Amino acid sequence: MQPIDFDGEVNLFHFILLRCVGKGAFGKVSLHLFHCAHKSNRINRLQVRVVQHKQTRELYALKYINKPKCVKMKAVANIIQERRLLEEIDHPFVVNMRYAFQDDENCFFVLDLMLGGDLRFHLERLGSLPEETVRYYVAEISSALSFLHERKIIHRDLKPDNILLDERGHAHITDFNIAVHYSDRRLLQGVAGSMAYMAPEILAKRGYTYTIDWWSLGVCAYELIFGRRPFRGKTNSDLTHSISKDSLRFPEDAESRCSRAGIQALKGFLERDPTKRLGCKQNGPAESFEDLKRHPWFSNIDWVTLDTKEQTAPFIPDNKKANFDASHELEELLLEDNPLRAKQRKERDISSLSAEMRQMEEQFTPYDFKKMHRRSYYPQTQIVSTVTATSSTGPSSSRPVTPMTIGNDGPHEGYAYNHKSEHDIPMTERISGVEMAELSEKAL
Structure with a gap:
């Protein structure tokens, strides 16, 4: 040997x-x-x-x-x-x-x-998660998204399945196999991701940049708090219509499960106009993240020690x-x-x-x-x-x-x-790696 x-x-x-x-x-x-x-x-x-x-x-x-x-x-x-x-x-x-x-x-x-398992597993086991726990995950994932977006990277498939916990309960984004680089000079057009979490601008094929990840994060947060997604449909067509047209509604007991600031944050993430969406200011990802951190829902988050993982997570998986x-x-x-x-x-x-x-x-x-x-x-x-x-x-x-x-x-x-499941309907029309490489080489 x-x-x-x-x-x-x-x-x-x-x-x-x-x-x-x-x-x-x-x-x-x-x-x-x-x-x-x-x-x-x-x-x-x-x-x-x-x-x-x-x-x-x-x-x-x-x-x-x-x-x-x-x-x-x-x-x-x-x-x-x-x-x-x-x-x-x-x-x-x-x-x-x-x-x-x-x-x-x-x-x-x-x-x-x-x-620590993925959030889909914990959601299915518990039915829903406390607002405090979800807010903490959203803060950690927001930090990761801001990092990616400043580097012109969009994840494009954010959902509870792709958020993993470490043994101390900290949340991590995984599965970058449809992530892409984007350019401000030319909007992406490909329909990619898991349909239930897709932003309306993807389905409308109007072109998009990093704003789609914040919509997906909003869908995740809503689902984790209330145990169901905000927009649903039995078919692709029904789901597309719901995401594009239906009013954002909350369960009857929403006020007992989520604070007023939390409801406002969810409404901000699930704003159909990407220029008004929480985390999506027109002056770019860095300023957008600073604006998000000032939202009342995150007033109890210590952003200085968040990234160092010095804080104790609200939920620690049973090892x-x-x-x-x-x-x-x-x-x-x-x-x-x-x-x-x-x-x-x-x-x-x-x-x-x-x-x-x-x-x-x-x-x-x-x-x-x-x-x-x-x-x-x-x-x-x-x-x-x-x-x-x-x-x-x-x-x-x-x-x-x-x-x-x-x-x-x-x-x-x-x-x-072709893969069919109620919570995850992927789309097959996607931008190819070759197309993205060509896009990058043009330095748009």
Whole structure:
């Protein structure tokens, strides 16, 4: 057995592949991730494992995709786009990428590991959440959205399923597989995301920028507080009409469940005119976030210590229980017909590969947050950090102490996918990674 070169380029030999991780929630998290991977495998061939870095002993989520299947699905540009976008992001309330690499068979993302479950799970278990708890999550997610928007990034699929809690109860945005860069000079037109959370300007195809994420956050907040979404419909057409036309109404017992300031904040987020929406001032994301922080609903939020995670979250997940549906555990034990293992790369002439395989070889480049600077590949942003990415120690670290699940609503353009569920109706007309790359290269 050859010694591992931790000073060299990161690879799968640097990690221990785990099925179960200790006791309690750790003991079941990998099975949960296998369940998510199983659902995703039917959709976009993405799989997830829990891994431990052999040198630092840190736990991570390993998301990977088979390269030949990626080519077959015409998803190469999308995977590269997600890889490049994640390199740009490092924030306390985002599931951040820590490493990226490939071998002859797969492309790998190593991501922050969350153990607290997603808000969909907690919502379905509890029926609704206290206003105080939801306000705290909204504040944390608002901080993350502001960070993304200042870097010209739109998430486009914000929903309870894609908000994960760490073991201390802090909220993190995950699933960037339909996130895109935007330009103020040319509005995006693609219909993408989960329909129930889409802003009306997307459905109207009027063009949009970062304002759509604040609408989605409003839908999430409303749903978490009242246990149902503000706009509903049995069909896509009905739901489109409701989002576009129906008056915003609140349950009869709304005043007993949400303060007047909270109701006003929800109305602000769910304003159909994006120029009047809470978090969407015309002078840009930074000023918009400052305006949001001054809203009466957030008067009790200490924004100075929020990002450092010094505050105690109002809800701390029980780490002695599985914070997910564990009903499919036995099935997941039998999933792997081709177990993942570290393999030495073969010497090969890249020029002999297909154009798509060569593109992955050349553009899905290695990343190591311990050694490399965060940077943007997009000309209109050109944000390059002056220090290496945040370390994993200290209270202000953006590295959460804990799983990431992979979103189950499917990827974007290039992935043909029809998925039906009452709470999540995705749209199939999407802007392709190639189109976005071309948009970026024009530096609009």
